[in-house]
Amino acid sequence: MRVTVFGGTGAIGRLVVQRLLDDGYQVTALVRTPAKLALTHPRLTVITGQLSDAAAVGEAVAGADAVISALGPSLKRSATGTPLTEGTRIVVEAMEARKVTRFVGLATPSLADPRDKPHWKHRVLPVMAGLLFPNALADLKGMTRAVTDSGLDYTLARITNPTNRPAAGRVRAGFLGHDRVGSAMSRADIAAFLVSQLTDTRYRRAMPAISN
Template sequence: MKLVIFGANGPTGRLLTRQALDRGFQVRALTRNVQTFPLKNVNLEVRYCDVFDPAEVEQSVAGGTAVISTLGVPYSKQRITVYSAGTQHIINSMHEQGLERLICVSSELTHYQTHPEMGFFNNHVVAPFLRNYLGKTLYDDMGRMELAVSVSGLNWTIMRPAALFDTDKMSLYQTAEQWIAGNFTSRVDLAACMLNQLGTDAFSHKVLAVATDEDVPSTWDVIRKEAFKKSQ
């Protein structure tokens, strides 16, 4: 299987690429910053791709077997379109090239609803601040992306992690359809969960929530990192 990864040079994309190589996949890692990509492997092809360029996207998916998108950009007050426009180009190219399996990363905040299990502070302070103020333009575009994927006609799975954090340790992460009680998801768990979907149709045409409950950071640590996170 040749796995095509968009956003491969971001913190989640690099972990996903490394884990895919460890599992024996052939990987085409796509990034706008080829020179900074840290991984090398005989089964790895690193290629420049701008997802706003339909021709480059189509060339990038050609010959692939499945596509995973970990596209990401920082919060911004300006309108964000990389998720919706970039993913639509990916969808169109997959149809042109005859690929069917698409897995893409969204967020639990894209369509956030309050849940008693999450507690008052997260329901009424943290989540509204991130969703409706700090990250409004980002999550609005993720919503447009989710809609495009859901009507794409592809064999898709949308991943909705909670607040992402970094750790070297993979956990016995939890999954559920649509929503799961959990404030955090480690990137290493998210990457593993995405790769696991390639071997099953259990969450085909579904939204998959994933959460980590071991050695998680504080809420304020995550807020600070989210406010200053770099492009993926």
């Protein structure tokens, strides 16, 4: 299977790329700065380009069987604009034009899935994020909507508190108010979950919350 990765130089993205290669996938990564990926492999193709460059995004998506996005917004309070929203729209358009349907990415419990029941995270997290990181929340909302409003076969994993702890090898996944899902999760386990969704059909067109 050929998988295209966006956000491959981030803390989770690098782990996603490595996990894919370890599992035998053919990987294409679109990155702005290849040196940040710090990885070479016979099954890894690195394309240098911006997420805003439709031609580069199209080149990265061409021939893929699936896309994994490890993109996340800037948490700097000085950040402005919604680059991830615009970039994700470009990715979605490129996928639809090339008939690539499977999209796996990240989201936040600040946004509800229709399968959720009322939960404290629905009340608390949007308020906290709106106060501390209003621009990041707006970009996350737009990025998520670009995917969920499309016809793509998506899974968006909602994460709350990613950590740098070693992989625990166990995952809780489900819907708020239904399933026992916590908040903290190692980035290594997040990456493993994203890769697992390439072949797992339980959360198609859904946004499961995940934790350790």
